[in-house]
Amino acid sequence: MRALTWHGTHDVRVDTVDDPEIINPRDAIIEVTSTAICGSDLHLYDGVIPGMMPGDILGHEFMGRVVETGSDSTLKKGQRVVVPFTISCGSCFHCEILQYSACENSNPAEKQDMAAKVYGHAMAGLFGFSHITGGYSGGQAEYVRVPYSDVGPIVVPDHLDDDQVLFLSDILPTGWMAAENADLQPDDTVAVWGCGPVGLFAIQSAIVMGASKVIAIDHYPNRLALAKQLGAEVIDFRKTNVREALMEMSGGLGVDAVIDAVGMESHGFAIDNMVDVVKQKVGMGFDRASALKQALLAVRPGGRVSIPGVYGGMADKFPLGALMQKGLQVRTGQTHVQRYTKDLLAKIEDGTLDTTFLISHRLPLEDAPRGYDCFLNVQDSWTKVVLKPGMEMPATA
Ligand SMILES: NC(=O)c1ccc[n+]([C@@H]2O[C@H](COP(=O)([O-])OP(=O)(O)OC[C@H]3O[C@@H](n4cnc5c(N)ncnc54)[C@H](O)[C@@H]3O)[C@@H](O)[C@H]2O)c1
Ligand SMILES: [Zn+2]
Ligand SMILES: [Zn+2]
Numbered sequence: 001m002r003a004l005t006w007h008g009t010h011d012v013r014v015d016t017v018d019d020p021e022i023i024n025p026r027d028a029i030i031e032v033t034s035t036a037i038c039g040s041d042l043h044l045y046d047g048v049i050p051g052m053m054p055g056d057i058l059g060h061e062f063m064g065r066v067v068e069t070g071s072d073s074t075l076k077k078g079q080r081v082v083v084p085f086t087i088s089c090g091s092c093f094h095c096e097i098l099q100y101s102a103c104e105n106s107n108p109a110e111k112q113d114m115a116a117k118v119y120g121h122a123m124a125g126l127f128g129f130s131h132i133t134g135g136y137s138g139g140q141a142e143y144v145r146v147p148y149s150d151v152g153p154i155v156v157p158d159h160l161d162d163d164q165v166l167f168l169s170d171i172l173p174t175g176w177m178a179a180e181n182a183d184l185q186p187d188d189t190v191a192v193w194g195c196g197p198v199g200l201f202a203i204q205s206a207i208v209m210g211a212s213k214v215i216a217i218d219h220y221p222n223r224l225a226l227a228k229q230l231g232a233e234v235i236d237f238r239k240t241n242v243r244e245a246l247m248e249m250s251g252g253l254g255v256d257a258v259i260d261a262v263g264m265e266s267h268g269f270a271i272d273n274m275v276d277v278v279k280q281k282v283g284m285g286f287d288r289a290s291a292l293k294q295a296l297l298a299v300r301p302g303g304r305v306s307i308p309g310v311y312g313g314m315a316d317k318f319p320l321g322a323l324m325q326k327g328l329q330v331r332t333g334q335t336h337v338q339r340y341t342k343d344l345l346a347k348i349e350d351g352t353l354d355t356t357f358l359i360s361h362r363l364p365l366e367d368a369p370r371g372y373d374c375f376l377n378v379q380d381s382w383t384k385v386v387l388k389p390g391m392e393m394p395a396t397a
Pocket of ligand 1: 038039040041042043170171174193194195196197198199217218219220223237261262263264265266267290291307308309310311333334335379
């Protein structure tokens with residue numbers, strides 16, 4: 001089959017690789033119809049997540065048709081399914097309490113030491129996301145093996161097309177959990193750093209949850225315009241002093257909650273961020289946390305901090321004092337996707353949520369390397385790239 005494989009920093013290729021096979025009775029094989037490129041994939045593309053190996057198949061946002069099932073799979077051939085990026089067994093201590101991204105069984109035993117050394121514990125297996133999270137082949141491919149297929153995949157009705165449901169695999173539940181983690185109350189003002197897919201869905205979710213004011217921060221005009229269309233007030237951090245603006249917009253109090261939907265590759269020209277860029281480049285492995293640092297200073301005392309943005313290692317000069325002295329509450333994590341898919345599918349069906357506005361480009365799988373390049377380098381207008389394995393390359397490309 002054809003699949004998008006990682007070969008090093010900014011080097012991804014569409015290669016011919018072996019077809020996946022059923023290994024365990026609970027597995028299913030999915031023929032992928034749509035798969036998206038995520039901001040998390042950019043961390044792999046930029047080479048800032050450890051544990052990648054040449055030839056790894058990327059992709060953790062995908063859906064398709066079931067073509068093969070193991071004897072214990074509950075899926076049926078021909079069903080259309082969206083697959084959560086978190087691989088979870090459904091029956092360990094953490095899965096039982098719906099903390100699916102901490103599943104104890106899906107990250108294979110021989111890989112667990114690597115994660116435990118960095119984080120104290122191994123975390124769940126994730127599709128297409130480094131050997132720290134299990135080294136599973138991802139879904140930016142014609143076919144993919146889905147372990148624990150009786151737990152993760154959600155069957156979607158045929159009257160909803162791929163564009164309407166694909167983002168149940170990750171970014172919609174991630175935006176939703178980000179807003180939920182901000183514990184929003186009806187009169188709250190919440191500020192969201194980053195108007196990429198995760199930030200935009202966090203904004204949409206916060207509004208559905210009833211936040212009275214949502215403020216979006218980025219520097220890309222098109223992405224800020226999308227945030228405005230969703231109902232947010234916007235701040236361009238290149239033109240405006242973010243902390244001063246937020247103080248003013250929250251009546252001098254500071255915002256009640258903050259959401260960091262930027263993560264470890266924060267842009268910015270403050271001196272600490274520029275130093276972090278260099279450290280990251282020479283492999284000293286520091287997260288670039290300037291958006292999060294700004295958020296910790298801007299939130300009001302006693303406020304809530306939600307961090308959907310991904311961090312991989314250690315952050316330098318972290319304002320721990322602000323966190324403690326202001327009595328902040330912090331909630332974060334890889335999304336417990338399986339916890340949210342059913343409710344969010346219902347919200348898509350009844351029209352409460354529409355995520356199709358986000359998609360800016362649909363490309364054949366064969367064109368995926370260009371998709372990565374543009375999603376990284378023309379971020380403003382390439383808001384979300386969906387790859388279609390069945391689509392022909394245009395004759396002129
Ligand atoms: N927790 C999870 O399970 C989960 C799931 C999916 C994605 N993520 C993470 O969420 C983050 C965002 O993902 P995405 O797909 O939206 O990525 P993206 O790269 O498309 O968007 C990030 C946005 O942040 C903006 N930004 C950069 N620096 C900023 C700053 N200092 N202040 C304000 N905005 C700034 C960028 O301009 C960009 O628009 C990534 O770290 C990704 O890995 C986490
Ligand atoms: Zn993703
Ligand atoms: Zn489990």
